[in-house]
Amino acid sequence: MHQDMKKILVSEDQIIARSKELGKQISEDYTCAKELPLVVGLLKGSVPFLAELIKHIDLDVCIDFMDVSSYEGTESIGDVKVNMDLSSSVKGIPVLLVEDIIDTGRTLKEVTRLLKNKGASDVKVVSLLDKPDRRTVEIEADYVGFVVPNEFVVGFGLDYDQKYRTLPYVGVLKDEVYQ
Numbered sequence: 104m105h106q107d108m109k110k111i112l113v114s115e116d117q118i119i120a121r122s123k124e125l126g127k128q129i130s131e132d133y134t135c136a137k138e139l140p141l142v143v144g145l146l147k148g149s150v151p152f153l154a155e156l157i158k159h160i161d162l163d164v165c166i167d168f169m170d171v172s173s174y175e176g177t178e179s180i181g182d183v184k185v186n187m188d189l190s191s192s193v194k195g196i197p198v199l200l201v202e203d204i205i206d207t208g209r210t211l212k213e214v215t216r217l218l219k220n221k222g223a224s225d226v227k228v229v230s231l232l233d234k235p236d237r238r239t240v241e242i243e244a245d246y247v248g249f250v251v252p253n254e255f256v257v258g259f260g261l262d263y264d265q266k267y268r269t270l271p272y273v274g275v276l277k278d279e280v281y282q
């Protein structure tokens with residue numbers, strides 16, 4: 104375990120096993136649907152999860168990325184800003200949005216609205232983590248990896264000041280790291 108970590112909440116094995124289950128479920132659901140989704144990862148936090156998940160999505164999906172920001176330090180503030188947009192059009196196409204964590208839900212609500220404005224025929228969401236206690240807007244993911252308590256978590260894509268994204272597990276930092 105990294106020296107700055109207080110505890111691990113979700114292990115690497117758990118993430119891999121759950122991604123397998125979610126990939127299977129998503130493959131089944133979109134096999135019944137008429138069209139394949141464009142898988143859209145939100146940079147940078149979703150990258151490790153997206154990479155793990157798509158191994159288990161048994162469909163010829165395309166992937167794309169968007170970079171939005173709504174978060175500074177450990178408090179969620181203000182609206183969503185698009186730093187990097189999609190490279191292709193989503194007009195008439197269903198989108199499967201991949202997120203690292205849903206906290207207040209504001210990012211997701213804004214990005215979902217944005218994609219629908221761009222003409223996406225449907226927007227579904229898969230998030231590695233969910234912190235339902237922190238929700239301030241009404242939005243739920245269609246697929247959730249793990250529900251986590253109301254604590255600031257890092258690892259498997261999630262950062263604190265751009266650090267700890269490369270850890271293969273999700274955990275909580277020691278209090279002194281924030282001082």
Ligand code: 5GP
Pocket residue numbers: 148173174179202203204205206207208209210211254255256257261262263
């Ligand atoms: P929301 O708009 O739902 O409040 O925030 C979503 C974004 O805030 C996430 O995509 C993530 O980047 C960041 N975020 C929310 N909670 C946490 C957390 O516990 N740890 C980290 N590292 N980022 C978080």
Ligand code: MG
Pocket residue numbers: 145146148149202203204
């Ligand atoms: Mg994110």
Ligand code: MG
Pocket residue numbers: 174262263
């Ligand atoms: Mg962040």
